[in-house]
Amino acid sequence: MSIFRCHCLPVFSLIFVGLIAGSSFAQNVSYPTSQTNYTFKSKYGNFEFTGKALKREGEFVQFRTTDRTEIWIQVKHLSDPTLSYLNYLNGQGPAPTDLAGGPSTPGTGPGSMTNNPNSGSPGTPTDNGTSAPMETKPADPLKGDPDKVYTPGTAIDVLVDSKWYPGKVFARRPSDNAYFVSYSVDGRPKSGWIPAVELRPQGEEQPMTADPMEDDAADDMSSGDLSSFDFKNVKITAKDPVGYVVGPMNKGDVLKLQYVSGKWKTWGGLATASPDDQIPAGGNKCRMGICALFPNNDLQKLTLVPGQTVNNPFSWTADRAYDKIILQVNDDDGDFASNPDRDVTYAISIERAAAQ
CATH class of the missing domain: 2.60.120.430 (Galactose-binding lectin)
Structure with a gap:
């Protein structure tokens, strides 16, 4: 009987410790306020934004983007590098390899413009920083550049029914170079995913007639x-x-x-x-x-x-x-x-x- 107890107690102890560890992992976490801006990405690369992690509550993480917008995202939708970074902020792992080189690609800083290397879009910057020639141009000269890349927080104009309205970029979807933007049409604020061809840097080309x-x-x-x-x-x-x-x-x-x-x-x-x-x-x-x-x-x-x-x-x-x-x-x-x-x-x- 004593031998049985001697062998089983360590096993029960390990199970008990594991349960405690699992419970603590599921508890709420507040991330340090001293962190620098980082580019967080989704699991499949179809969503990214730059900002800071605020806290985790269960299966949701709260972030604040560089333009002070607060959003919640489920943990299951976050990429492995993003999860590694969150663990690092919580003191549960080493710094991710991309942290030293900036929140996106090496050589770029927080909030820098980035392209998805797998997007295959013409005009994507090459390794030496130059741009390849555009294969096609939009037929409508009023439209924006389909290969233009905007960072979260950028002030832009949105094309709606041949008119431009002011807005702001919240996040980028690299897979098709679309952007989640907030804008206003005739006094009614709107938001949604807009392709780059329907955006332009604010104030370019034809001036807006008036603020709606x-x-x-x-x-x-x-x-x-x-x-x-x-x-x-x-x-x-x-x-x-x-x-x-x-x-x-x-x-x-x-x-x-x-x-x-x-x-x-x-x-x-x-x-x-x-x-x-x-x-x-x-x-x-x-x-x-x-x-x-x-x-x-x-x-x-x-x-x-x-x-x-x-x-x-x-x-x-x-x-x-x-x-x-x-x-x-x-x-x-x-x-x-x-x-x-x-x-x-x-x-x-x-x-x-x-x-x-």
Whole structure:
């Protein structure tokens, strides 16, 4: 009996240690803030962006891109070098071989323009830094260069119905040189994957006639409709970056929100998460966001509406004057078009600050 116990105890100890190690690996991880920018890539090379890793929660990792956009990606979609880098940040492995040479190819720094060597696109830079001749040119002279490479954070113009609108690059898909961009058409912010031929560096070729947001912003500020109002029900859809336009707010104005009904989600096909739950599915990814939309189409997330407002309305006070305040689902990946087509209803009110 003593021999049996002598042989089995080490085995049980190893199993116990393994369970502890597995449990600690699955726990939440916060990555060091002192890290440099790194180019993170997907498992199959169809998605990449430059930035920093913030934290891991279960099977999701939160990143912040170089243009301050925060996104969540499942671990199973990340490439082996990216996983090795995350382990290195967590003190669980050596530095990846590509870290010393920069976040992309050797000789390039963070945020540098890179090409996919397997894309086979004409005009790809050669080893000596020169470009091979283009085999074809776009037939429409207004279109952009199909082989132009843009880095995340680059200000670009997007071609829509023969007109150019300002936008910004969030991520690159090397397989077909397409880009996930955020832009605005006639005052409505949009986002999605756009091929390089429909992009150009901002301000090139024909000048834009006007910022599409200027007229809307001017109308809002000149309407004179800056009075206080009691609670009224409004719907916010999960598929639209501008779920609901609250309008202009001055410093000291108070916006109150109270959940009424509805469910949505920022992934999958079923809308099963309530933004008013104490802990909604996906954490804050299904919360209601209060954002500022600026005349240059930049969108700034100001705060998130917490849960359990159905009996206790949430109040937010404007810290400055804003041309346009909007409500939207807190979709960190920016791909609103792929969200389930559902909306939620909130009762909102505004208390205007006394004129100074």
